[in-house]
Structures are given as structure tokens and as C-alpha cells.
Amino acid sequence: MKPPNFQYKRPFSIDEALAIIDNCKDLDVRIIAGGQSLIPMMNFRVAVPEVLVDLGAIQGLTTIQKDSDFLYIGAMATATSVMQSDLILRNAPLIPLAYEHVAHPTIRNRGTLGGNLCHCDPASEMPMVMSVLQAKLIVASTRGVRCISAKDFFKDLYTTALEPDEILTQIRVPFASHSTRFAFEEISLRKGDYAIVGIAGSIETKQGSCKNLRIGLCGVSNVVACFDQFSDLTQGCRVENIPTEKIIERVRSQINFESTASVSAAYRKYATEGLIRRVVDRLRG
């Protein structure tokens, strides 16, 4: 469990990092953030980069700020710092709620939000949470800066919309209005394990009626799953009356539950239904 040889670069600015990537066009370059997924993959020789670009020395990539519309989370902010940020707790409470289920303190102290999103593991909580929150991801390359919505960013298993020469620099999370409700539930075998199933829900309420119900799932399918096609079910509905069973049915019908060595498809389906019910009940208040 040792990686083969690789070049290690530690730039001090984004521009320098981008220049390194540009200069290594013919090589397999990987960006390393907290290394909590990449280093084990390298040790197992599943990932075999020739050049490793460490973003750890770049100033300004860990800041968490806000303006009147967005929270701005630096891609290198650690899970712990995001989890403990008052700004985030007040304006996007789903994030710390979900982080309670992510790994353990030692991993959260090193693992970063940006690295977690770029790894794009559909069993992981944050890609799904960012989809539910309709976050925007800011990526930079020598060609310029672009903004990708979470929905478009998470493409497939371990696959994002990032081009090989791009670096994720910031995550923008729209403010939750005071009338938005959130809920998060998860089952894992042990505390901190990958989810057998994890469910995030959010719904906006206005004078009693609701809109924009979104339900995200992790652990149950091979892609980052966020469902938002519920308007026909929730249209004009008071939040306490949203039709739980129909919502469950709609989500369930779009998932192909599969068995793994230790978790049967039947249980996964049962638990998913049960957790969606809990999440929706919580949203109903």
C-alpha cells in the first residue's frame, strides 16, 4: 500500500497552480486538497498520478464569506471549519446538519469541501447536499473562470464537469430564506461510515403554502441524486399537507435499488422509504 513515484508541486497562488497544470499537459496531473480520498487511492495504486499539485499553500482558498445573496466557501475550507462556521449555520443549516454524518473529526480536520465535491462519490453527503441547495461551483483555468451549477457539475460516478485544466476555487451557496425548511436523515452501519442511505430535504414555504421541494439521496445509486419534480404534488399545498406517500412513490420509482455484500436491495428500499417519510414529516413541521 505505497504509491509509485510522482512529482509533487506546492504552488502559492491559483495562477501558479494553473500554470503548472498547463505545463504538464502530457502528464497525468491530479490536484490534491485534503487528500482523504486521493491518498488512499494512491496507496492502493488505484490512482496513479504523475504530478500532484497541492493547493494547501494557496492563500485565500479557505475563507468563508457572504454577501446579500450568497455564501462563498473557499474550496479548501476543511469540513471542520465549514461545519463549525456560524455564517453557514445561520444561512445554510442543512450543511452542518449533514456534516454530522460525515466521517470522523480526524478526517474532517483535513478533508475539504472542495476536494469532497471534486471526488464526486455518490455515497458521499456533500455532493447531494450541494445539489439540494442549488449551489454554484466556481472553477478556474488559464482560459478564464466559469460558474457551474451543482446540477451540471456532478456528472457520474467519480466524474464531474471539471476539465483537466480546471481547478475548483469556490462554492457559492444561495441564502436560505427564513421560510425554507431543511431536514437530513442517514443510516450508516457505524457512525461516520458511508451512508447505506442518506436523505436531505428542503422546501420553501410562503404564507403556509409551499414550493420547490427538493429531495437528495446518497448511498443508493451510482450518481448524485437530487429530485425536484414535485410541483404537481405540492402546488398550492399547505406545507403540513404535502402528500408524503406520493412523494415517496415518486422518488422510489426513479431508483433502482441494488444489493451489496452486506446490504440487501430490499432493506435499502425499505430504509429509503422510511427515511424519506421521516424527512418529509420533518419538513411538514
Next chain:
Amino acid sequence: MIPNRKNSSWIGASLERREDRRLLKGRGRFADDVSLPRMGYVALLPSPYANARIKKIDLKAAQALSGVYLVVTGAQFVKTVGPMPTRSNAPVVQYCIAVDRVRHVGEPVAAVVAVNRYIAEDAVELIEVEYEEYDPVVDPMASIKATGNGVLHPDVGSNVVHKSEHSWGPLSQNLKKAAHIVTENFRWNRVAPQPIETCAAVADFNPAGEYFTIWSNMSQQSIIGGNLAISLGVQETQVNYHLCDVGGSFGGKAGLFHVPMIAAGLARLAKRPVKYVEDRMEHMANGNQNGSDRIYTASLSLDSDGRFTAVIFDVIDDFGAYFMINTGSHGNSLAQATGPYDIPALGYNLKCVLTNKVQQAPYRGFGGEVANFVLERLVDAAAKKMNWDPIDLRRRNFITKDNFPYRIPNGNIYDSGDYEKVLEKALMAADLPYWESKKKSAIQKGKRIGWGISTVNERSVLSMTEFWFLDKSPRFPQTSSPESVQIRIASNGRAVVTIYAPHWGNSPETMAVQLVAETLGMHPDHIEVNYGSTENGMISKGPVGSRYTVMLAGAIAGACKKLKDRIFTFAAHMLEVEKNELVIRDEVVSSAFSSGSSLTFAEISRFAHNFRLEFPAGEEYASGLIAQYTYDHPLTTSPNPDTNDLGIFYPIVGHACHIAIVEVDEITLQTKFLKYVAVHDAGTIVNPKAVAGQIRGGIAQGIGTALYERVYYDDQGQLLTVTLADYAIPTSLEIPDIVIDHVETPSPYTEYGIKGCGEGGRLAAMPAIAAAIDNAFKDKGLFIRELPVTPSFLYDNLHIDD
């Protein structure tokens, strides 16, 4: 802080562990801390197939890599290093690097020694192997009938490597007369100890004296020294084996030693010191450290009064690809096969089979925990079937305290016990009526509360006969399991105790300190402990089968008796009194009869070491104060060759009652502990805190076995659990606070009445947890026959949708 206890009161004190001083300061010395000049690092090429013939191995590219010292195949290695020692009968041959054939995924096929582990792994990737794949044999039932390439060891002829049927006591009569017979099937899945420190060895070979020096965390050094030497083709006096601190064994490091053997063999070939440390994947796939893997049909018969009249076990055990431990773990299951109950008849029918998986080794319980689980489940099944209270049914069948020593049908005896008292204490602490009263309100919150109880025995102080007494013609019918100690009073009056067993995370030094303090009347701060390597060593079996403290106490008592005599010889002359009137109190020797002068240990020892001419001529005044003692098992007897009497082989028998109270979430089906009570009787307790640690650790592993852990192989024999993310050991977040209490029924056969307690937590936990989950789903008629009870397993067994 050491409590202020004077003269003969160190047994029973919760002294801080002596081992912790260095471990907590980061100054432990583990095998991986050993570094020698010119040392090379080993990496092994693992087999990707479960069952295959090795057709061709090309080492050229690996050999050409810069930084590589040596690359060898199994066929080359075996020219200088013979097969691994085995207790199997007839021998199932196992090489530490495969020769011609691989029999499980992860079995090493070639080895590299390089300037560092990184380059060694680079070289491993360059080795090219051509295999001829055979169909893997994964299912033990299919393995029984396998033919052709499905037979793992063609020279053995069959995958069934042991088959025997035994009955003791009036079995058929009692079954015939029985008012009720409950029969159940059980599946005991593979788990593994997974210590935090994998197996490791550093080996050096000195060609001048043809002498091996080995530092390793594997095995019981003074036992393996000889076996390792045989495999290395040298005399055992040409091997010196050093003990290291060990990051956990739990039995797994007791048996096999392919790790030191590979390191030693490669060191000789590479002509330089070599380090081999398993990584986690290697440990999981090739550590040779999985526990029992059994399929049971078991029956318990009862008379109309609810008294147990017979128990019978039909067992098929999947040992994996090799059979190093022979039927030892079944000997162990037989040590307390009738549990704490008065059951006059016992049947045991055994089939041991081989499959394409890594082989078994001892794991805390060594089969005893499996038999306890099955028997306790049978008792619960009987209670359920007859609608009896499971506690009353147990109580009704307990061996009563005036019936000891008690002989069980197969010949083993239980020395002492008071099971009723243990049960009463546990019930008091658990307060079951309270939890019964909480059940209704919990249901309204979507939670189910359940409680379960186990009352089991804790056999301790193993005898070697269990490894072979089921064999028709045992190959090496070993009967010795001694333990030794050397105690020296230095010229300053302080004691230095040398022990020969490894420190596996237990507390051998603390035990030695307390036992010497008690026996010699010394202050613990005046006692040092060190470890003897094999070349300086005495004979030792080490900490297996919950034996070490009992055996060490015997050895220390013997050595202290000799030492006291030496001290009194010198003191009597110096004080001008008779030897037999001398007494020791707090390291001071004085006459019991006169209130005259006295001498400290320091004063006596200074003279004994430096002033020979102050004493008369004669051997009894020879300089120095040193004593050695080897203590043999206090009570074992030889088994009968026809197995109708297995003899006394595990007579020091403790007892435990565990009560688990769980809460299961209706939606997630996750099990959480509301309370866990463990009352143990391990005889006289040397250090209550250390005993509590053993109990807690055993329960933590028991919870792992009951709820989380399982080694998964797929139908191609591919190992699916190769990391600690896949193999789910519970963390501190899953383990509840455990209420621990003790009863002390001294053993009549051991020094101070001590009994072993190293495995008790895991010998008792699983049946209590299974019963608690049953109880939570009483209305659904749930009965757990297999572990671990994961949420998914529970769902699939409840058939909620039906």
C-alpha cells in the same frame, strides 16, 4: 498513584498498568520500530485468484529495477525454507510463499526485497505470472463433494480433513426419554481479530555463526523458536527471537508465523537484514487469522420438569485453505460444551472442511465462544418453545455451588463457581422490570426495547491436549504448557523479574509486579520487569487460552519460595538466628520471635553480592540472589485414546452473566444499547481495573461479532472485505458504557485462587445481544440463528412486508 497498602495486600489493588508508562509516552518498542543498518524491505505479490495453478513466473523486469536486492518465487524460496509447521493430521502442507498452486486470494506468489517498501511494491507490479485458473471452492457444503481441481490438497485426497463422531454419557437413552427436544440450525460466520498492529518481523542472519536474530510481534516465542528453526533448516539454538510490544493479538498472533519466517528466509537469501510488515490488505487477505466458520445443527433435550438431559452438536467447520490449528478450536468448544448447566449427556459430530479462503487461527474464544452462543441460543429456543421464563430455565439447570468440582460428560472438570450469585448480581444491576415498563412508550416513538441474557462459563488455562485429542492417531500429542519466571534481587535490594511471554496488550508486567509484591512483601515501585529472548529464555507458552496470569502466579510463587529461602539463608547468618524463625515484612527481614535487630533486602543483598568471605563456605552461600521457576499446568490429565474420556483439559472455569438491553429503531432497524451489564467470576482478582479492561475489550469485540463484523468472500472466492472501511469494527461510538461487577469464587487449584479472564467478555456477549434483539421483536417471533445482526440482516429475517 499506588494506594498505601502494607504487606501482602497487592493482590486486588487497581494499580496503574506498568506497561502504560512507556506506551502513553510513545516509547513502546514495536517490531516496526526496529531498524538495522543495510536493512531491506519486503513486499509480496498476492494471488488474484482463489484457486489456480501457477504456470510461469517471470521475475526479470522486477529484478532489473534499480533499488531491488532480491526477487524470489515460492519454488525458489522453498529450497531454503521448508513448509510452515502445522498441527494438522495428516499434514496439510502450507508454504509461506505458494509453490505451484494458489489456494486463496492474497496468498503470496513471489517476494521482493528492496531498498524501501515503495520500490519493493514497484517491483511487485513488474512480476509477471501466468495462472491456470480452476473453479474456486467457496461453499463448505460443496467443498465436501468436490473432486478434481476442486480438491485443494490432492495428496490429502479430500477437502474433508477431519471427521469424527463422539458421544459422552447416556446420550441415546436420554434423547429417547426426553419430554421435549429443541433442534435449531445456526450459521456462525467468519470474523477476524484485526488488531491495530498487523503482523511484523525484522530478521537478521549472521553467516559467521549461521545465526538468526528476529524481532517480531508473532507468536509465543519460546514455543515457535524451535518450529521456526526447523522450517529454516537450522537448530533452534541458532535462532534468537526477541519480544516486542504488540498492538493487539486477541489470539491471532498466537499461532502462525509466516511473517517472521518470510523475513528470516529472505534475510538469509538477500544477505542483509530484512523487515516485513503486513499492510492491512495483506493482513486481511493473508494474515491466516480468521475465526471459526461453522454450520450447526444442534439439539437440546429436556425432561418434563424442564431439566436439560442432553445436548448434541453437529458441526461443519470451514477452515479455509489450510489446517494449521487442527481441531483445536473444537477441543475448545468441548471444554464447556454443557455450559454452566448440569447436563449428563453430550454428543459432538464434527466435519472439518477446506475451501479457497484464508485459513483459520485462534481468535478470543477459540471456538468456546461459538459453542457458548449455540448452547445459549438452544436454551432460549427451549424457553420460547415451552413458554418458560428464560431466566428460570437457566436457574433450574445451573450446577449448584456445592457440586464442585464438577465433571462434565466428556471428562473435563469445572473447579468452582457460584452461578446463582452471579445471576442475582446481574439481575439487580440490570433492573429488567424497569425496561419492561418502558417498552410500551418506546413503541409509540417507533422504537422497540428488548433485553437478553446469557449465563456462560469461561474456561481458562488451556491444556495442549485440546489440539489433538479428537484425532485417531495424534501426530504430536503435546501435553506441556508451562510458564517460567526468573526473579533476581539486585545488590540494591530491588527485584528484577524476567518473563518470557509477549506483551500483547494484556498486562503481563503489571501482573508480575503485583504478584511479586504480594508474594515477596515488596513495594511495587521496587520491582522492575523485563522480557527474555529465546537465547536467554526459559520455557513459556505465553498468553493464550486465558492462562497467563494464573500460570505466572504459579511460577512467581515457586520462584519466590526459592528466593525467600536464599534471603533467609543469608539473613539468618547475618542476624545470628535460625532460618525458620525469620519473617519478611515490607522488604525487612526479622525474627518472628525476638524483637531484636532486622535487615532490609538492600542490606542482605549487598552482602550476598559483595562479601562472600563474611559467610561460611558451602554452596548455600553462593553469591547473588536469583531464582528461576517453571510452573506446569496445575491440573490436566491425559485423554483416553478412544476419546470416551478427553481427560481434564480446561479445569479452571470462571463464569459470567451478561444482560443486554437494546433499542431497535423500527425504520432504520439499527440496534443501540440502552444498558449493558456484565458480572464475571474469574476467581481471585489480581487487578480489578485490568480485569474490567479485559471484560470491556472482550465485549467490544463481542458487539462487533454480534452486530457489525463479517469477512465476506464472493462466489469466486474474492475477498470483499479488504479494508477497515469494509470490515466494520465497532468504534467507541458504537460501544456503550458497560456496568461491570464481580463475584470472586477462588479456584482450589491455582495460586491465590486466580482464574483466567482474558476471553470472558467475548465468550458471553453474543448470545445476550442476540436474545435482546429477539426479545425486541417477540411479537414477530424473531429468533436469531446467525450473526452479525446488521439492519439489513434484521430486515431480511423479519420479512416486514409479508
